[in-house]
Amino acid sequence: MASKRGALIVLEGVDRAGKTTQCNKLVQALIERGRPAELMRFPDRSTTIGQLISAYLEKKSDLEDHTVHLLFSANRWELVPVMKKKLEQGITLVVDRYAFSGVAFTSAKPGFSLDWCMKPDEGLPKPDLVMFLQLNPAEAALRGQFGTERYETSAFQKAVHERFQQLMKDSSVNWKVIDASQNIEGVHNDITTHSLNVFNEAQNTPLGELWR
Ligand code: NYM
Ligand code: MG
Numbered sequence: 654m655a656s657k658r659g660a661l662i663v664l665e666g667v668d669r670a671g672k673t674t675q676c677n678k679l680v681q682a683l684i685e686r687g688r689p690a691e692l693m694r695f696p697d698r699s700t701t702i703g704q705l706i707s708a709y710l711e712k713k714s715d716l717e718d719h720t721v722h723l724l725f726s727a728n729r730w731e732l733v734p735v736m737k738k739k740l741e742q743g744i745t746l747v748v749d750r751y752a753f754s755g756v757a758f759t760s761a762k763p764g765f766s767l768d769w770c771m772k773p774d775e776g777l778p779k780p781d782l783v784m785f786l787q788l789n790p791a792e793a794a795l796r797g798q799f800g801t802e803r804y805e806t807s808a809f810q811k812a813v814h815e816r817f818q819q820l821m822k823d824s825s826v827n828w829k830v831i832d833a834s835q836n837i838e839g840v841h842n843d844i845t846t847h848s849l850n851v852f853n854e855a856q857n858t859p860l861g862e863l864w865r
Contacts, residue, residue: 659689659745660855661736661778662848665753665817666786667810669796670833671840675786676749678841679848683745688852691739694749695729702728710802722759726752726773736778740860745852752777752863753820758804761812767819771864779861782851783826784844786833790814825864827851 662679664672676692683690698707706724708714716724729752739746752774760770790811799805804813821828829847833840 656743657856658860659740659743660781660848660851661740661746661748661860662851663748663751663753663780663783664786664844665750665757665783666833667788667790667793667814667817668799668805669793670786670788671837672749672786674837675840675844676747678837679844680747682841682845683747683848686849688745689743690745690747692747692749693732693736695732695751695754696725697728697732700728700731702731710804712801712803718759718762718765722755722765722770723773725755725759729755729774729777733778737860740778748780751780751783753783753817756820757813757816760816761809767816775862775864777863779826779863781827781855782829782847784829784831784847785817785821786840787830788833792834823864 664676664679666672673694676694680690680692696706696710697703702724705714705716706721706728709716709721736746752771755774756767756770759765760767790807793810794807799807799810804810821830831840831843831847835843
């Protein structure tokens with residue numbers, strides 16, 4: 654009998670919702686429960702494509718808007734062989750942002766439809782669970798100053814938040830909304846519960862394809 658695959662778990666949300674903290678805590682919690690788990694994040698700035706993206710985000714370079722959208726997508730596709738291999742080995746992947754950020758951020762720019770933005774990521778490994786760390790833009794603003802990277806302004810984040818709400822209407826994706834205004838442990842407990850619930854189903858169904 655084939656050994657059981659790992660689960661593909663994604664955390665999404667606007668900047669400063671606490672994704673990175675929560676991804677790290679989830680990986681730890683899964684390992685402590687005897688489930689092999691690893692962290693991944695997009696963009697993965699370590700690859701050649703990732704370095705182009707990183708320079709763009711740091712405003713060290715300018716890229717045309719369609720071009721950078723496709724680079725973000727290419728950065729996911731280049732990691733697909735690694736992701737599939739790890740999942741097959743029974744490792745659960747906890748992913749800090751995925752195609753949903755790709756669509757929400759680009760479609761918040763003028764002239765980009767949700768549909769156009771989704772196309773390049775169609776067919777990526779489909780997450781077993783996508784948790785959206787819900788924090789309204791006003792509450793996010795209370796968490797202190799934004800960083801200095803591209804997109805880190807309250808007006809843009811508000812537009813991104815709206816695009817995420819639209820994306821969450823898609824019932825082909827297993828979305829769970831997490832109240833990210835709770836304290837760190839409260840958010841962590843919700844996330845761990847949802848993650849543990851998804852294992853049985855993930856182990857008994859093959860990995861799907863996103864938006865197909
Ligand atoms: N971002 C992230 C995109 O615009 N498109 C994408 O496909 C992805 C994965 O990059 N503001 C944006 C969202 C963030 C920025 O992310 C960098 P992080 O998690 O702060 O490194
Ligand atoms: Mg950030």
